[in-house]
Amino acid sequence: MLEIRKLNKSYGKNKVLTDINLIIEENKIYGLLGRNGAGKTTLLNLISSQILRNSGEIRLDNEEVFENPKAVENICLVKDFPDSIKERKVKDILALAKVLYKNWDEEYKNYLVKEFNLNVKKKLLKLSTGNKTIVGLIIGLASKSRLTIFDEPTLGLDAAMRYKFYNLLLEDYEKNPRTIIISTHLIDEVANLFEEVIILNEERITLKDEVSTLKERSYFLSGREDLINAIIKDKRIIHREEFGTTKIVGIYGNLTEEEIKYSKDNNIEISNIPLQKLFIYLTENIMKGECYNGFN
Amino acid sequence: MDSTKRVLKFQTYGMKKSVGVFWSVLLTINIFTYILIGYFNSNIRIGIFDSRTNTFSIVAGNIMPIFIFLIVYGIVMYHEDFALALNFGVTRKDFYKSVIFNNLLVILVFSVIQSTLQVIDKNIMGLLGYKPMVEFSIFNISTDNIWFIMLTLALLFLTIASITNLLGILQYRFGYKLWIGLGVVFTVGQIMGNFTIKTIIALSEILLWLQGKLHYPTVLIIGFAIIIICYILGYFQIKKANIKK
Amino acid sequence: MLDLSSDKSIYVQIAEIIENDILLGNLKEEEQAPSTNQFARVYQINPATAGKGLNVLIEEEILYKKRGIGMFVAEGARKKIIKKRQSIFFKEILPEIMREANRLEVPAEEIIKFVEEFRGGE
Numbered sequence: 001m002l003e004i005r006k007l008n009k010s011y012g013k014n015k016v017l018t019d020i021n022l023i024i025e026e027n028k029i030y031g032l033l034g035r036n037g038a039g040k041t042t043l044l045n046l047i048s049s050q051i052l053r054n055s056g057e058i059r060l061d062n063e064e065v066f067e068n069p070k071a072v073e074n075i076c077l078v079k080d081f082p083d084s085i086k087e088r089k090v091k092d093i094l095a096l097a098k099v100l101y102k103n104w105d106e107e108y109k110n111y112l113v114k115e116f117n118l119n120v121k122k123k124l125l126k127l128s129t130g131n132k133t134i135v136g137l138i139i140g141l142a143s144k145s146r147l148t149i150f151d152e153p154t155l156g157l158d159a160a161m162r163y164k165f166y167n168l169l170l171e172d173y174e175k176n177p178r179t180i181i182i183s184t185h186l187i188d189e190v191a192n193l194f195e196e197v198i199i200l201n202e203e204r205i206t207l208k209d210e211v212s213t214l215k216e217r218s219y220f221l222s223g224r225e226d227l228i229n230a231i232i233k234d235k236r237i238i239h240r241e242e243f244g245t246t247k248i249v250g251i252y253g254n255l256t257e258e259e260i261k262y263s264k265d266n267n268i269e270i271s272n273i274p275l276q277k278l279f280i281y282l283t284e285n286i287m288k289g290e291c292y293n294g295f296n
Numbered sequence: 297m298d299s300t301k302r303v304l305k306f307q308t309y310g311m312k313k314s315v316g317v318f319w320s321v322l323l324t325i326n327i328f329t330y331i332l333i334g335y336f337n338s339n340i341r342i343g344i345f346d347s348r349t350n351t352f353s354i355v356a357g358n359i360m361p362i363f364i365f366l367i368v369y370g371i372v373m374y375h376e377d378f379a380l381a382l383n384f385g386v387t388r389k390d391f392y393k394s395v396i397f398n399n400l401l402v403i404l405v406f407s408v409i410q411s412t413l414q415v416i417d418k419n420i421m422g423l424l425g426y427k428p429m430v431e432f433s434i435f436n437i438s439t440d441n442i443w444f445i446m447l448t449l450a451l452l453f454l455t456i457a458s459i460t461n462l463l464g465i466l467q468y469r470f471g472y473k474l475w476i477g478l479g480v481v482f483t484v485g486q487i488m489g490n491f492t493i494k495t496i497i498a499l500s501e502i503l504l505w506l507q508g509k510l511h512y513p514t515v516l517i518i519g520f521a522i523i524i525i526c527y528i529l530g531y532f533q534i535k536k537a538n539i540k541k
Numbered sequence: 542m543l544d545l546s547s548d549k550s551i552y553v554q555i556a557e558i559i560e561n562d563i564l565l566g567n568l569k570e571e572e573q574a575p576s577t578n579q580f581a582r583v584y585q586i587n588p589a590t591a592g593k594g595l596n597v598l599i600e601e602e603i604l605y606k607k608r609g610i611g612m613f614v615a616e617g618a619r620k621k622i623i624k625k626r627q628s629i630f631f632k633e634i635l636p637e638i639m640r641e642a643n644r645l646e647v648p649a650e651e652i653i654k655f656v657e658e659f660r661g662g663e
Contacts, residue, residue, distance in 0.1 A: 068387065099306050173588070
């Protein structure tokens with residue numbers, strides 16, 4: 001559905017994205033993870049034509065996206081509102097969204113406004129941070145755009161509101177599937193919504209995998225150093241730690257049956273790496289694994 | 297095309313309100329001034345007073361507010377509507393087309409209203425016992441056709457609008473740096489011996505000379521030239537515009 | 542219930558939830574299993590993840606698909622599950638216990654005695 005090839009973006013001398021290659025398939029929910037300043041927002045802005053790229057292609061249904069009305073009208077990016085429109089009333093902003101999004105569902109928007117208990121007569125700047133975010137969420141959901149992107153959709157939302165959003169998102173996704181990309185920091189909470197996860201680190205995509213595969217391909221090995229070293233030679237090591245005389249090593253990759261048996265026989269404990277930690281390791285500068293560089 | 301229609305609708309959404317408010321206020325001031333002068337015999341000269349010919353027009357003073365309106369309108373267009381439209385799935389090209397269309401609509405409305413006012417003004421000033429100002433270098437209210445006046449005013453307003461549109465885009469792209477840049481240019485010009493004033497005088501003299509030779513068509517040509525150049529420059533600038541945070 | 546922070550992948554847990562229901566008799570043969578969307582709604586997960594879990598069971602012939610209707614418990618599903626779990630019991634669970642017993646230097650005879658008493662007591 002969406003194909004990105006050799007995308008590069010710099011702000012002046014500051015390189016933000018290098019050689020990004022990505023395929024986004026139709027009607028899947030993707031998570032976009034990365035540290036602060038890793039370039040997530042830049043990537044999303046590039047996809048939705050908000051900013052200009054230095055080089056590379058972005059194609060929707062095999063048509064270049066930039067300045068292409070047919071492509072751009074199918075993409076909805078939900079992000080922080082620009083300061084300039086904060087003087088407007090919420091209902092006016094929603095009315096404008098209705099005019100511009102060709103698949104806009106007015107009834108659904110009314111339903112969402114009620115669900116979130118939003119006072120639409122207020123000016124945008126008079127709303128709390130959470131409610132400002134909710135306006136964006138409502139627009140994203142009601143737009144029914146074939147590609148809907150949420151950039152940090154949980155800013156300022158308490159847990160109850162966040163879960164309400166996840167529920168509504170899944171509810172609509174069930175009835176009317178669409179391609180969704182969510183960029184977030186709250187990995188543990190949102191990981192279950194994703195079918196695939198994309199990690200952006202140091203200007204590049206360092207991982208793109210199914211969430212379930214992520215869990216199955218990451219392990220902590222802890223035990224005696226010399227024993228562990230025997231089986232980690234060809235593995236992608238993402239973390240090292242010492243705990244007394246015990247060595248703890250985090251790896252990303254598969255363990256063969258023999259390696260598992262070897263570990264059990266040599267008192268090497270194998271455990272899973274929690275997603276939050278896994279994410280931190282995969283985006284730490286210390287251990288650079290190979291970059292994800294191609295179509296899968 | 298469907299997407300173009302949607303952008304046009306988006307444009308006209310807020311336009312009615314701002315145009316309506318502007319003219320309500322302006323007309324109120326005009327009427328208020330008429331009452332002041334006519335009923336209360338005040339000596340206030342709100343409007344344009346030409347001491348050489350001793351003629352007076354209240355409504356001609358509207359030109360300044362209109363000018364300011366167009367500047368603000370141009371800047372707000374990009375400061376607010378551009379960012380919003382692009383965020384909601386509009387291309388820069390479609391947006392720009394809608395801006396030009398919107399500009400045309402606005403200046404047509406303005407020129408119809410203002411030219412009508414000028415004609416009314418001529419009659420009211422006469423009734424109030426003043427000599428009405430009728431000679432404006434590019435048209436004459438007494439002798440010229442109302443349609444001619446409307447079109448001429450439309451041309452004038454469109455020229456201003458094309459310039460303010462370009463200014464709006466440059467302001468959005470370069471922010472305060474634009475105004476600093478312009479300020480620097482003029483200051484440097486001032487330092488280099490009253491460059492600014494000399495240029496304006498020189499340009500006006502050229503215009504007047506040309507006008508003397510060819511009268512109406514010159515203004516038309518120059519007007520169209522400015523309009524076309526400004527809108528084209530604007531398009532090239534907007535194609536490269538990034539949406540700011 | 543789903544344990545989101547567990548070592549096991551979510552789709553594996555989904556498969557186990559259904560297996561447990563079949564084992565306990567809550568879900569009988571030829572009855573319909575919950576749909577992917579129902580799973581998604583109740584556990585707040587991506588329906589594709591739930592689908593993956595259900596597909597695992599289809600591959601193992603514990604569930605089968607009725608086109609356009611949904612997924613149903615296959616004949617002999619309960620027996621298959623017991624066989625599968627017994628295999629895991631002997632391949633993974635028991636060996637782990639034995640390794641622990643060795644680490645703690647528990648003699649084999651004591652273990653056998655324990656098993657006999659435990660079984661006898663039931």
